[in-house]
Amino acid sequence: MVFKGKLIIQIFLILSISICTLCQILFPELPTQRLDSDRTEERVPLYAPNKCPENQLYYPGNQKHDWICDCGPTYIYYPPKDFCYPAYRQGPCKDGEHLIVRGGDVIPSCNKNPCEEGFARYKGNCYEMGKPNGPCLPIQQGGGIFDVNATTLVVECLKGTDRLSLLTLPKFCMPGSKRDSNGNCRVIYN
Known part of the structure; x- marks a missing residue:
C-alpha cells in the first residue's frame, strides 16, 4: 500500500511538471508582495x-x-520600431546618434551624440554613464552615479547607489537563487 501511494505521488509530480511546461511563469519583483490586492x-x-x-x-x-x-x-518606447530601447544609447539610431526625449517632446528621436556610445554630455563634457564620480561628487560625500533618471529620462547625478533615483523598485534575487541571512542572493543547489 505504501509503494502504491508513492507511485501515485510520483505520477502526479511527473504530470504536474509536464503540464507546467506550458504554463506562463511570472516573477514578482518582491516575492512577499500580494499581487491580488484591490x-x-x-x-x-x-x-x-x-x-x-x-x-x-x-x-x-x-x-x-x-x-x-x-x-x-x-x-524609451520608440514607435517606428515598436520596441523599448535604453535612453541615451544608440538603440535604433545611426552610428554617432543616441535615442533621447527632448524637453517638451513626448516622442523620442535620434539625435547626434557628441560623445562615444555609453557616454553622455553633461555641463559641456562627456562622462561615462552608470559610473560613480565623473561629474558627481564621490558617493561618500553625498554624490552619486551619473546615469539616466528613470522618472525624467535625463542624465544627472543620481544620489546614493540606486540608479533609479526617484523610482524605487524592490530588490529581488534572480530566478534559481534566494536571499541569505546577510542579504546576498545565492544560487540554490538541489
Whole structure:
C-alpha cells in the first residue's frame, strides 16, 4: 500500500511538471508582495517574459486584474520600431546618434551624440554613464552615479547607489537563487 501511494505521488509530480511546461511563469519583483490586492499601490511590476516583449515589465493597471506591458525604467518606447530601447544609447539610431526625449517632446528621436556610445554630455563634457564620480561628487560625500533618471529620462547625478533615483523598485534575487541571512542572493543547489 505504501509503494502504491508513492507511485501515485510520483505520477502526479511527473504530470504536474509536464503540464507546467506550458504554463506562463511570472516573477514578482518582491516575492512577499500580494499581487491580488484591490489597491494598485500594493502591486508591483513583474518581469513576465512570456507576456511582455523584451525590455518591458508587466505593470499593474487601475483595476484589480488590469495589467499592462510597458518599458522598464530608463527605457524609451520608440514607435517606428515598436520596441523599448535604453535612453541615451544608440538603440535604433545611426552610428554617432543616441535615442533621447527632448524637453517638451513626448516622442523620442535620434539625435547626434557628441560623445562615444555609453557616454553622455553633461555641463559641456562627456562622462561615462552608470559610473560613480565623473561629474558627481564621490558617493561618500553625498554624490552619486551619473546615469539616466528613470522618472525624467535625463542624465544627472543620481544620489546614493540606486540608479533609479526617484523610482524605487524592490530588490529581488534572480530566478534559481534566494536571499541569505546577510542579504546576498545565492544560487540554490538541489
